[in-house]
Amino acid sequence: MNTDHAASAPAPFDLQGVKRLPILISLLIGAFFSILNETLLNIAFPELMVELNVSAPTMQWLATGYMLVVGVLVPASALLVQWFTTRQMFLGAMSLFTIGTLVCGIAPHFSILLVGRLLQAAGTGLMLPVLMNTILVLYPPEKRGAAMGSIGLVIMFAPAIGPTLSGLILDSLEWRWLFYMVLPFAVFSIIFASIYLKNVSQPTKPKVDVVSILLSTIGFGGIVYGFSSSGEGHGGWSSPSVYGTVIVGGISLLLFTIRQLKVREPLMDLRAFRYPMFTLTALMLIIMMMTLFSTMALLPFLFQGALGMTVFASGLIMLPGSLLNGFISPVTGKLFDKFGPRALVIPGTVFLAIIMWFFTQVSVDTSKTVFLILHICIMVAISMIMMPTQTNGLNELAPQYYPHGTAILNTLQQVAGAIGVAFFIGIMTSGQRHFLENSTDPANPGQIAQAMASGVHNAFLYGLGFAVLAVVLSLFMKRVKSSHAPHA
Structure with a gap:
């Protein structure tokens, strides 16, 4: 590799005597509440539309704008983490998030609420890259699995409880309490990090x-x-x-x-793709995000549109699987440290493909218990794949590529998420429309429910295809040792 065009290596930083656990806890607290807020507000959209007197497409900007800011900021994080210290990045991100939360809570009308959400998104967009990059610097490759598993717990646990927690709050309090209740925890995160968070990298300030x-x-x-x-x-x-x-x-x-x-000195050094396991990780991550969204996006439509369930009931069915995914992530991280990626990823992808096949067999007559079990199984399979794959790919990178590798993977998650939702909902809608066009009584509620089930079935078939592709790719995965030069 031509070193004249390589990413500049970070300045050495003395980590002797640095206590890892307080730093990890500081980062996880902030990440938990920033990620929690991504799913906390969506369930309140109908109430907000009435109170703020806005249409559904306008209200959707609270979600689309959030995703847009995160998608734009994450690529730039590779540069920002080389310009600012760990403390500056984290405290800056949490301060943005906290200010945004306060603005949302006191917003008198929609435009101010949107500004607050965008500030929250700016904080969240900077949070995960800082968290992952710090773990890469702080932990040696043989111990990163468990640390990355802790991230997995936060990433899955926070959004999982968001809708359920939101539903409980809205049952007795107005929507502003969704922000008021987060605010003290955000302030606590800043105070805790101010005391315990130490710098683990030295800014190089590239051009x-x-x-x-x-x-x-x-x-x-x-x-x-x-x-x-x-x-x-x-x-x-x-x-x-x-x-x-x-x-x-x-x-x-x-x-x-x-x-x-x-x-x-590139903003996002794409030469990280010269590492074969990192490239495989990127492909697997795209496929896994698409497969994940095939269930996370489609099941609520199936539950509410075909089975007639409430939003809260839908959230309760999907809650156990998401919580279990979060709790299993640290376990799979430790197993990764001990046995490597193949022992987890290959069985995980095979299990995922089997569960996706079962999802293609569901109908309006399928019991809620079956849906509960299937969702738990698919979330367990994903926990066996996501973090071990991501950790293995990042382990192969030389230190100067850490900021770029984390930025690339986090960006791919945002892009794959946006594409996945549009792709699977598009297939579902097309299948639903085709069913009704051939129906003798398209206005019949029973036929409408059957049409929804038919559209979801078609989308799950594509999800099964992605899962099978993941099985094939997993066969090429191998455990890597951290090196300082990419493979040819």
């Missing part, structure tokens, strides 16, 4: 490439916005605001990629 930042913002922002908007009442893919932003985003990403391979 700021303004052109790369602009291309990254337009590229990732356009892709995330376009796919997120495609199913949100904007006219679908026939709307110029949807396909236009995706095309502009795609062209910008192509130019961004070309530029990253040419400049001396």
